Amino acid sequence: MKVHDLRTPALLVDVHAFDANVVTMARRWPGTSLRPHVKAFKSTALARRLAEAGHTAFCCATVKEVAGMAAAGLGEDLLLANECLDLSPLTPIVQADRARITVAVDSAETVEAAARAGIRDVLVDVDVGLPRCGCDPADAGRLADLARSRGLEVRGVMGYEGHLMREPGATKAELVERSMALLLEAHAEVGGDVVSGGGTGTWDVNRWVTELQAGSYCLMDTEYVAHAPEFRNALFALGTVISRSAKGWAVLDTGLKCFAMDHGNPTVVDAGDCWFVSDEHLTFGVAEGTDVRVGDRVRVLPAHVDPTVSQHERLHVVDGDEVVEVWEVDLRHW
């Protein structure tokens, strides 16, 4: 199939940019030192490409992602890097030894949820400065003891320095070092082999984790590319110009149901500037001297990859004008 045969709106992956991103990351974080985060793409087909590149241990954010990865035969080492109180869908998978599943815990309740579901392995999730999940570093040892008393294997710690992904380069390394010092302090109390953390925004400065939890790097978005410029925008929406005004604007069929908007407007490629996005439309000011007509196809870069991909059923992998593969976004929803 050709790109121009696709119905729009459609989500596209430039296979060359994707492959380049995978190679760039694997050079610094080879094999299982990278734990790609499935939440960024929610596709077992894409995950399989990363496994083929040597990254056979994965991060997940939802029970559905874990179960789906296990069902796809990608369950060698799955970390549910998130707190969850109902892990019961994972019980049969662990019992049948169909995957190795480790879950994050940061409270007595989440330890209890893991034990109740028959989960065998946990990481203690530590607050390293982002006001989200994670226990106080000073409480990590107690939680590890509690987990062990409930029969759980404590593999180590995790902590996500998500508040530092957008720091300017000059101060980022220093702030990440301070953040990771909290994680290492907790690790000293907890024990285990694993110190898990980091992300696409700190891939080049985090020297303290034993495994990096990066997911956005392989598809990227306009927001992240400013903070990790070694990676290329591989993800595009393809839209059709459905209306053209003599007053200077044109309208694409790529609306709010195509794009996450939490990082702002998407970016129209080579045709003009996005003015605003509504439910099923994107209005852009046509760049001077640009010939934009009804029926033209236009590419648009999303500002935030994860919640953009999760709005689509599939990713069309393209090489020039050729659609070379279709990856179902099969791990969406909960």
Add this chain to the structure above:
Amino acid sequence: MKVHDLRTPALLVDVHAFDANVVTMARRWPGTSLRPHVKAFKSTALARRLAEAGHTAFCCATVKEVAGMAAAGLGEDLLLANECLDLSPLTPIVQADRARITVAVDSAETVEAAARAGIRDVLVDVDVGLPRCGCDPADAGRLADLARSRGLEVRGVMGYEGHLMREPGATKAELVERSMALLLEAHAEVGGDVVSGGGTGTWDVNRWVTELQAGSYCLMDTEYVAHAPEFRNALFALGTVISRSAKGWAVLDTGLKCFAMDHGNPTVVDAGDCWFVSDEHLTFGVAEGTDVRVGDRVRVLPAHVDPTVSQHERLHVVDGDEVVEVWEVDLRHW
């Protein structure tokens, strides 16, 4: 099933608020004087409730919505209130007389697309001030002639004054009158019985259209409720507290994949203030004196209904703690 048995995150509809909204709107715009906009809820099950309330003519924004409504037996009078260049999925429906389908046109290309697909009825879409679709009012007559020359029945005009939905009450009526004057000017040139336009934000001030294109009113969101306070928030996300910090915040499992963010943060009900939303988390500051614990269920109001609903597979209709119905969001995607 009980609400407390639902896995979270889940999207809920308060049946009493929904029913009240339907009654309020039907009092001012009864029967087919209201053309409910399917894009706001993308569910044939919900649409059927509106049809039962007398609103048997619908607006759609995508070809998929039109085809799905026709397949569900709700095709008495479907308006594709949007420009589209590939209407071919609708051809067999029109040929078999399984629905009456009218499409919006605003250019020679969209007239041609309608004729090519065997569509019989069109409305001329007119620019009434929102920089989006719609022809120049002065061009509407020419487009109508072109459509008639291609064998199309021109039923009238449509124009959406979306730029005025959020105007303060005092000036809104006056601005809508001026905007609708453009539509009526075009209508004089075009002819036909239909003058279609308006929305939830102008439901009480638009006295010029023969049918109102409102969709958000039945579920509502925090943004619209400020501009149409006669309607109630019927739509909630239900989340679970998965983490609790002694530093004053708690974390819900309702993240960016639950909520549209283009109108800002969602609103946590009775537990605290939303600080930020990330992929699978919502961090909120716990209100003083409020006892929030891991495992608690919390309701959250979305800021924008349409692109929130489109992220979910289903709506759970609730009456107190009882889940009384499940409406599939079956018209999502393209």
